[in-house]
Amino acid sequence: MITLGEFIIDKQQDFPEASGELTLLLSAIQLATKVVNREINKAGLADITGSTGVENVQGEVQQKMDLYANDKFKAALEARGEVCGIASEEEDEFISFNTERGCNSKYVVLMDPLDGSSNIDVNVSVGTIFSIYKRKSPIGTPVVLEDFLQPGIEQVAAGYVIYGSSTMLVYSTGNGVHGFTCDPSLGVFYLSHQNMQTPKEGKTYSINEGNYLKFPQGVKKYLKYCQEIDESTQRPYTSRYIGSLVSDFHRNLLTGGIYIYPSTASAPEGKLRLLYECNPIAFLMEQAGGKASDGFQRILEIQPTELHQRIPFFCGSSNMVDTAEAMMEEHQ
Ligand code: AHM
Ligand code: MG
Secondary structure (H helix, E strand, O other): OOEHHHHHHHHHOOOOOOOOHHHHHHHHHHHHHHHHHHHHHOEOOEOOOOEEEEEOOOOOEEEHHHHHHHHHHHHHHHHHOOEEEEEEOOOOOOEEOOOHHHHOOOEEEEEEEEEOHHHHHHOOOEEEEEEEEEOOOOOOOOOOHHHOOOOHHHOOEEEEEEEOOOEEEEEEOOOOOEEEEEEOOOOEEEEEEOOOOOOOOOOEEEOOHHHHHHOOHHHHHHHHHHHOOEHHHOEOOEEOOOOOHHHHHHHHHHHOOEEEEOOOOOOOOOOOEHHHHHHHHHHHHHHOOOEEEOOOOEHHHOOOOOOOOEOOEEEEOHHHHHHHHHHHHHOO
């Protein structure tokens, strides 16, 4: 049985020039994950479910657990001192860690501390998503916005935690996707899924079909395609939508499938955020052999312009994303 900590240290040895900072950063994320996991497991008993009544900068009502998770990840990352700044779904602006140690660190972290948080109240799986970059600004100075506005291909590492029927941490440093399952009695993550690869073709599509009438024509055509009967391609596909990106993604990663959150008539940029939702998930999907697109171009090559920028998202098995893109192109 290999623990997450042992695995990370083992992988670091493949890079003799590595300084160990990324290793320490990942261990800070692991620590915060355990604290948040413990709290989520008590949801329903303690007064931690429901909304705070406060809206974040994106006009979404924050849940109590959103803020709890945000505080824990922020505190763990700041305390470990390997990060010069963070950006979070729950923070209006990026945060610069202006201590001497912070300014001398080379990594920035972008995160969605608790994705799908409205699902907690009804005991449905939620997740944490994180994305790590090397800063662009000089070491020794406070971070600047440009350190966060980097295209996804520049990611050094990305990952997510799924607080599901078991809790898993899945990450990649650009060398395959590895999954670790938490043994709750010990609070230890053990390697359970090494080098995950997603099937080229899946049989599941995940989309909030309640918005159907507001979808672009290309998406409507693709949904029709998913529902048609054709034995040679094993259609109709199965529709599965949890409404927690991490959970929908995790299932599709393991079994093959496509997740779509397209633009809609009322939200032309879609709903999901490029920097701390789509980019890390796209990085993992590509590492697992799949694809991620905004319907027309590769997510990881998009140059961000804003911290909380939204983007349409098509992510999953490569053949499925190719077909969806072809229909988007045809019905533009
Ligand atoms: P959140 O970050 O505010 O939780 O929103 C992101 C979530 C995703 O996890 C999920 O896939 C999507 O929003 C669901 O949205 P909808 O309810 O519109 O289908
Ligand atoms: Mg989110």
